[in-house]
Amino acid sequence: MKKVIPGLLVFIVALFIWWLACRTGVFPAYALPSPGQVLLSFKEEFKAGRLVNDVVASLWRVFVGYYVAALLAIPLGLWLGRQPRVRNALLPMLNFFRFLSPLAWIPFAILWFHIGDKPAFFLIFMSTFFPLVLTVMAAVATIPSIYFRVAHDYKYTGWELLTKVTFPAVLPQLITGLRVTYGIAWVVIVAAEMVGCQDGLGYGIWEARNGLRLDSAVCYMIVIGLIGMGIDRILYQFTKLSNVRWGYER
Amino acid sequence: MRFSKPIFIAFLALPIVALGLLRYKPWSALGQADKDVIHEGPNARAHRDLTIGFLPVTCHLTCPVTDYASKTTVSNTNFNSRLFTDFPTVTDALKSKQIMATFMIVPLAMKLREQGVPVKICYLGHRDGSEIIVAKNSKIRSFADLKGTKMAIPSNFSNQHIVMTKLMMDYGLKPGDITFVVLPPPDMPTSLASGAIDSYFVGEPFCAKAEMDGYGRVLYYARDIWPNFISCALVVHEDLIKSDPDVVRDLVRGIAQSGKWAETHRAEAAKLAAPYFRQNLKVLNYVLTTNPPRVEYVNLAPNKHDLQQIQDIGIKMGILGKRIPMDSIVDDRFVPDHIADETLDLSKLSGTAPH
Numbered sequence: 001m002k003k004v005i006p007g008l009l010v011f012i013v014a015l016f017i018w019w020l021a022c023r024t025g026v027f028p029a030y031a032l033p034s035p036g037q038v039l040l041s042f043k044e045e046f047k048a049g050r051l052v053n054d055v056v057a058s059l060w061r062v063f064v065g066y067y068v069a070a071l072l073a074i075p076l077g078l079w080l081g082r083q084p085r086v087r088n089a090l091l092p093m094l095n096f097f098r099f100l101s102p103l104a105w106i107p108f109a110i111l112w113f114h115i116g117d118k119p120a121f122f123l124i125f126m127s128t129f130f131p132l133v134l135t136v137m138a139a140v141a142t143i144p145s146i147y148f149r150v151a152h153d154y155k156y157t158g159w160e161l162l163t164k165v166t167f168p169a170v171l172p173q174l175i176t177g178l179r180v181t182y183g184i185a186w187v188v189i190v191a192a193e194m195v196g197c198q199d200g201l202g203y204g205i206w207e208a209r210n211g212l213r214l215d216s217a218v219c220y221m222i223v224i225g226l227i228g229m230g231i232d233r234i235l236y237q238f239t240k241l242s243n244v245r246w247g248y249e250r
Numbered sequence: 251m252r253f254s255k256p257i258f259i260a261f262l263a264l265p266i267v268a269l270g271l272l273r274y275k276p277w278s279a280l281g282q283a284d285k286d287v288i289h290e291g292p293n294a295r296a297h298r299d300l301t302i303g304f305l306p307v308t309c310h311l312t313c314p315v316t317d318y319a320s321k322t323t324v325s326n327t328n329f330n331s332r333l334f335t336d337f338p339t340v341t342d343a344l345k346s347k348q349i350m351a352t353f354m355i356v357p358l359a360m361k362l363r364e365q366g367v368p369v370k371i372c373y374l375g376h377r378d379g380s381e382i383i384v385a386k387n388s389k390i391r392s393f394a395d396l397k398g399t400k401m402a403i404p405s406n407f408s409n410q411h412i413v414m415t416k417l418m419m420d421y422g423l424k425p426g427d428i429t430f431v432v433l434p435p436p437d438m439p440t441s442l443a444s445g446a447i448d449s450y451f452v453g454e455p456f457c458a459k460a461e462m463d464g465y466g467r468v469l470y471y472a473r474d475i476w477p478n479f480i481s482c483a484l485v486v487h488e489d490l491i492k493s494d495p496d497v498v499r500d501l502v503r504g505i506a507q508s509g510k511w512a513e514t515h516r517a518e519a520a521k522l523a524a525p526y527f528r529q530n531l532k533v534l535n536y537v538l539t540t541n542p543p544r545v546e547y548v549n550l551a552p553n554k555h556d557l558q559q560i561q562d563i564g565i566k567m568g569i570l571g572k573r574i575p576m577d578s579i580v581d582d583r584f585v586p587d588h589i590a591d592e593t594l595d596l597s598k599l600s601g602t603a604p605h
Contacts, residue, residue: 028443030439030440030443030463031440031443031444056269056272056273057273059265059269060269060270060272060273063265063266063269064266067262067266107338107342110339110342110343110346111342111345111346114343114346114348115339115343115348194335198332198333203335206335207333207335209434209436209437210305210335210435210436210529213529213530
């Protein structure tokens with residue numbers, strides 16, 4: 001509880017400054033909607049059922065795209081980490097794609113996957129797959145070689161080596177990598193939904209803008225921030241699991 | 251705390267299963283098969299569907315149109331509308347044939363045709379409906395005053411850009427005398443208010459917004475500077491024209507008749523369109539009901555002479571590449587000879603509510 005109070009206080013102060021800025025007219029109403037207006041639009045969006053629908057749509061897209069990326073990236077990273085030659089061959093290509101903004105893929109996403117959930121899955125995949133492979137690969141490459149020598153003495157090979165040594169050893173870095181890439185995914189979904197989608201939180205902001213409803217846009221921004229934060233807290237809890245602690249206690 | 255494998259897998263699988271269920275709602279009988287359609291036509295017994303794309307930027311009264319066309323269909327078609335938020339997405343959707351008909355800015359349709367996308371202009375969406383807006387206290391009083399200022403336009407392929415270029419030629423202004431900035435229409439009123447631009451030229455309701463908020467005034471109505479200003483047209487994929495010409499004819503008839511209705515029932519039309527645009531009814535009402543009329547929904551048959559003029563200027567400007575015969579861009583076979591009078595019962599005019 002003690003940890004929560006300072007954060008909450010800062011939040012309340014920020015809210016107060018926002019309210020004051022509107023109240024004193026530092027920003028005119030058309031440039032910054034007041035907290036009161038935003039609260040009203042919260043109610044309106046919630047009542048219309050749009051907000052819930054948009055939250056589900058965005059979460060669904062992020063989860064599917066992200067799961068597919070993780071399911072492919074983690075095994076690939078684990079394998080590449082132990083194969084210096086292949087790693088060297090693929091590294092430039094992986095890095096090249098990592099630095100391509102997923103938003104640059106938007107026109108292709110629409111042309112290839114049309115409109116709806118699929119282009120969003122694709123964009124989430126493109127934004128998270130490459131950083132995740134690189135993270136896992138780098139983590140495996142830095143496992144002290146003594147681990148593998150000991151594993152060799154125990155005659156661990158193949159699956160056993162992977163599940164008893166390699167995977168547990170990289171788990172802490174893997175979870176950090178997952179948190180970072182999840183952050184990317186959540187940022188990208190909002191941008192991706194601004195085109196090529198017909199619902200979702202990003203679409204909600206875009207539509208609110210088109211409808212000249214900044215109050216509703218702010219309401220969506222708040223929801224996006226809160227959900228992003230909430231899921232990160234859940235992922236953070238993973239670092240506390242004793243399965244993961246193994247990696248820390250080297 | 252330790253996680254056993256089954257618990258861990260369950261923990262991972264749970265959110266995706268829950269979200270999948272919430273997303274597709276298998277328990278609801280109809281499901282949400284076509285979530286992309288924002289407004290479904292009310293004709294449940296129709297044996298075919300056609301979805302028409304539109305943007306909420308130029309007073310497209312597409313929802314009432316499709317609603318109306320579905321009710322009065324003679325080809326037993328249900329017309330749906332699908333809201334897009336930008337033109338690049340509309341063009342991509344048209345290229346990949348996800349939508350076969352849409353409202354679109356005319357020069358963009360010409361550009362698509364030039365690129366080999368087989369689309370044709372079958373009808374117009376509306377006339378006029380755009381204004382040049384300057385700041386309320388601005389010293390700009392005439393076209394000549396715009397020299398040396400910064401003007402926002404919605405797209406390089408917009409008719410607003412074409413009209414401005416033609417007027418600049420007429421007034422002897424050189425290219426570059428007015429700096430054009432492409433801005434998303436919703437950002438134009440606020441950019442004007444903050445002084446980032448000196449003026450903007452765009453379709454409604456983004457002009458009305460600046461006026462209603464008290465920091466902008468109309469310098470010119472589109473019709474003052476280019477009578478019968480064309481902004482958007484109904485663009486249809488040729489495959490549909492070939493396979494179902496009667497559906498296209500039915501749609502054009504619907505647009506013509508509901509346009510005639512909207513022309514004389516403006517307040518009702520605003521009320522009808524507002525929920526689909528997620529826009530403030532006050533703004534739409536202002537756009538549709540102020541005098542002199544800002545937008546017209548009559549005289550919508552595509553006139554080859556008008557369109558040729560647009561193409562010629564587009565080519566001079568360099569936004570269009572080559573001269574394409576008007577006959578290959580325009581298909582006016584579907585224009586009705588006589589537009590019947592229509593009475594729409596507002597209380598019955600509702601299909602599926604917008605999501």
